[in-house]
Amino acid sequence: GENVEQHPSTLSVQEGDSAVIKCTYSDSASNYFPWYKQELGKGPQLIIDIRSNVGEKKDQRIAVTLNKTAKHFSLHITETQPEDSAVYFCAASNDYKLSFGAGTTVTVRA
Amino acid sequence: SAVISQKPSRDICQRGTSLTIQCQVDSQVTMMFWYRQQPGQSLTLIATANQGSEATYESGFVIDKFPISRPNLTFSTLTVSNMSPEDSSIYLCSVVGAGSNTEAFFGQGTRLTVV
DSSP: OOOEEEEOSEEEEETTSOEEEEEEESOTTOOEEEEEEEOTTSOOEEEEEEETTOSEEEETTEEEEEETTTTEEEEEEOSOOGGGOEEEEEEEBSSSOOEEOOOEEEEEEO | OOOEEEEOSEEEEOTTOOEEEEEEESSOEEEEEEEEEOTTOOEEEEEEEOTTSOOEEOTTOOTTTSOEEEEETTEEEEEEOSOOGGGOEEEEEEEEESTTOOOEEEOOOEEEEEO
């Protein structure tokens, strides 16, 4: 089955700086790579996703890149704000049955 | 995006009892899934809820422990049976939309504590 590794496990950044989270996957058949933000006591919120026929996707301050050859994908958050503090999960799938990374706890220092 | 309602949002249950969790979506979806998130951990897929037929379970999860129903395209239930404290987790419903809206969304989850 699919195995997704996520790094780092924790990330502390100064407000206004950028944050980068990296994930690798094992199954070359995976073609759907969503990212979720989870705040305390809430369900995971889809923030951006990318499919295998696209190398990069951007939505305001959030961007995701995908390198299919190397089997890794990354989340980039620019101009971080305190409300970006949360746990972020990457996931991979080829049939929407998602395999998740272990999560990254992001803390934005004011 | 689809609006997903899960009930109950949280519950405290006695060991040995069962709890049924409901997931209702406001639009037709192609796929529905159930996940478990143990305290401080990531999400693990329990099963795919298949409309009108038996659910498809992932390794480590069995129908006797986690019976699932999906009578139509917008509703599913997950039952956690014969609960033990190890079943204390957040249980999450996920859906994939129909047509061009093929993204995977999650409900708010059901926080279950077994005492």
